[in-house]
Amino acid sequence: MTYVRDAWYVAGWTPDLPRDAPSAISILGEPVVLWWADGVLRAHEDRCLHRLAPLSSGRCEGASLRCMYHGLLYDAEGLCIEIPGQDKIPDGARIRSYPVVDRHSWAWVWMGDPALADPALIPPAVGFDDPDYILGRGFLDYAAEARLINDNLLDFSHLTYVHAASFQATGVFADSLPKITPLERGIRVERWVTDAPGLPQRGGSGPADVWSTYDFLIPGVLLMTGGNFPVGTAQASNFGPPDFALVEGGTTFTSQAVTPTGDGTARYFFSWGPHRNHGDEAMRDALMEVAAMAFAEDKAMIEGQQRIIDATPDPRIMPTVHDKGVTIFNRLVERLAAA
């Protein structure tokens, strides 16, 4: 499967990465160790130069990371600075460093050419330090290609079928098309659902015009918000973005990121929660319960899809009108991957 190398991949929730011990993640099949060098997040290949032991089984020593097999010590740049029992360290003894940024409560790792690692390319997610939102978080490991999860997130017509129970989604998602706008590194998907009750856990007591908008960005990051507006707002806004001053409730934010870990496997990170003006910790917890149910529905369907693809000698798809976003995004992936 083709993925973009010159991109920032989510490697973990930074609040969940222990400060005094390294963490392991695999990205695009490459083992990566995350650790804090005197409080600064670092990412390196998870592989000691000596005999390829995992540095994620190592020990943090201030601004250094020690392999706990035979004791080789590495500095924050990945340079080997100590070999126990040996005076001389071979020239160029250095493990690969990956550019890494701690932002929006996520560890973003750049898997491509370090010279191109521009932090401005990091999607503008919402972290736990954001004063406006009360968020919960989690992750799921998939036995499926990241591409299949991306496809799922790029076409919300599946809500009508996969999430009829969890999100109480109606036929509108399948029967009508959202507005899709290509962005430089992704797409924007906007939709009005008019005169609807809205999700009770989100404060929906309808009827309201429910607005939702999300960006899906390279390499596989979804950022979504929206809210409930007075009935008629959609029409008054000419079915475009509303004036948020009119919002009556239901504003939440969700960040979701899909990281290809290996061949046929992926890790799916997510957060969700209400705007502080429209909800509280109890609403966040209720939304996380909905998310647990909904994301399990997706996982069952997508892993089933992967099993069928694996059992298919020459897999071909038949795109539908709902695949516009999928098609635009995957073409962008192919173009950036080829660059």
Add this chain to the structure above:
Amino acid sequence: MTYVRDAWYVAGWTPDLPRDAPSAISILGEPVVLWWADGVLRAHEDRCLHRLAPLSSGRCEGASLRCMYHGLLYDAEGLCIEIPGQDKIPDGARIRSYPVVDRHSWAWVWMGDPALADPALIPPAVGFDDPDYILGRGFLDYAAEARLINDNLLDFSHLTYVHAASFQATGVFADSLPKITPLERGIRVERWVTDAPGLPQRGGSGPADVWSTYDFLIPGVLLMTGGNFPVGTAQASNFGPPDFALVEGGTTFTSQAVTPTGDGTARYFFSWGPHRNHGDEAMRDALMEVAAMAFAEDKAMIEGQQRIIDATPDPRIMPTVHDKGVTIFNRLVERLAAA
């Protein structure tokens, strides 16, 4: 491994296939969905045209089956008749249909050329609608090639060793040969065990002459009956089939079917129970307990055999005199598979 495509494979016990939801099975490595279109059994490839989601995770809607990923709807012939949000359905949008017949409580699926799917080729099993027999049923999933299970069922000399405990089998199965007769699509195996106690769970209180006969038919279906006769009947019958008017008890029927599900895996379906004149529900339950023990003995041996074969660079066998049935049947398989 070579299997015959132009054959009816058992895909499930129809009493166990839910009427209101589809079921999944894999046959010869192909994912198949079984479902009831307004009460009529259907079999299709278990793969939505759109993005290859499993239709076995879908929803039955009268005579139609809906993919529950993005809502595509298929009719009983596999024709796509609805794509949500889209007016036009592409010409030829159709999933593969497999000929399927509900007979003898089994779903029989034809994996080869549909034009050759003659229901007359379905082996004459005994189902739960048969007034003469009181049957139990079950299935086991094997981590072994179907061929190895067929071989097991084609040579009952293994009873003496594998089933000494469960079937209380004596040396007669290994020390003497049954009569084997080639059939158009299989073989017939007949045997007298004279002056024997018989299996207590089968009503055997001996001594009796115990007659057994089974057909083993393409693609891998065993149909077996027999009974206990007065001592001397074997001799009086010139060791051929007895006059069933003389039977004193012990008549049971067992249907067994071996379906290759994938590379190195198989599903083994079985039923067993007494003739109504010779037993009751209690005897059926006792026989099913014997079967559970015996079929676990087979499974352990055959899965062990598969592991050894997998660890053998150039596996060769050394046929014995007991392999006559195995050899005849497997040559038939090779011949039909090549046709």
Add this chain to the structure above:
Amino acid sequence: MTYVRDAWYVAGWTPDLPRDAPSAISILGEPVVLWWADGVLRAHEDRCLHRLAPLSSGRCEGASLRCMYHGLLYDAEGLCIEIPGQDKIPDGARIRSYPVVDRHSWAWVWMGDPALADPALIPPAVGFDDPDYILGRGFLDYAAEARLINDNLLDFSHLTYVHAASFQATGVFADSLPKITPLERGIRVERWVTDAPGLPQRGGSGPADVWSTYDFLIPGVLLMTGGNFPVGTAQASNFGPPDFALVEGGTTFTSQAVTPTGDGTARYFFSWGPHRNHGDEAMRDALMEVAAMAFAEDKAMIEGQQRIIDATPDPRIMPTVHDKGVTIFNRLVERLAAA
């Protein structure tokens, strides 16, 4: 991975091999059955000639082993001596026999040319029949190449890091080098740790000069002893082997053997316990608790190392000064394997 075929591999602890039933082991990917022919240990390919069923699922009958699938019988030399229901046994019907020796409580199996199977090449381990030692034993199955376990045992500098907790190992193992002497089929590793407390479970109440010496022999067998001596003994011995008449305590023996079972798997056998003059059953039990902790530490590190190697397209190592023993031994392996 390259291993020496002309070598004695440990296949099991003979006190743990049931006398009345065969046992299965895989060595270098070959299935081997171990059994007692009238009390004499035998080793053959674990594969019936007939249809490749595992003979380890068979039955011991005096000096013969019967396949319990269809009843073929083999004598102690692997010759087929009975085929049920068949008078004639094909010429040359014989399973492969492996030379096997029951010595030092281990079953040693020769995997190469039988003509070269010289029992004098069996490493001089210590078994449970040795009157001087009170030993415990066990084994662990690894999801890693035997070679990686050998490497671990050939370089004790890992004690400082991997076993800081279990063995209370100090920096001396990593900071200084042991004396390494090449042997005809392995290496000898000797070390003094001076003025040290010693391991409490070993009777160490320090300070003492602690001597340890081990041979690591083809194909992967470690034999180790040592003891606590008065402070100053190391110096007085010119840091060479001490006069054991001076030993004050702490003498133990450990035999460890690494057997490659298959591709990326190994079985690691071990024993440990005190000399009868320096300990008792309670000390043995305390040492086995330390071993359980320490060998789990090794297993976690080495299986992690294997996972990283598997994820590395072109794995290369960077040897250190501690790799002298590893390098000498692995060159010997390559030389003997090529011979």
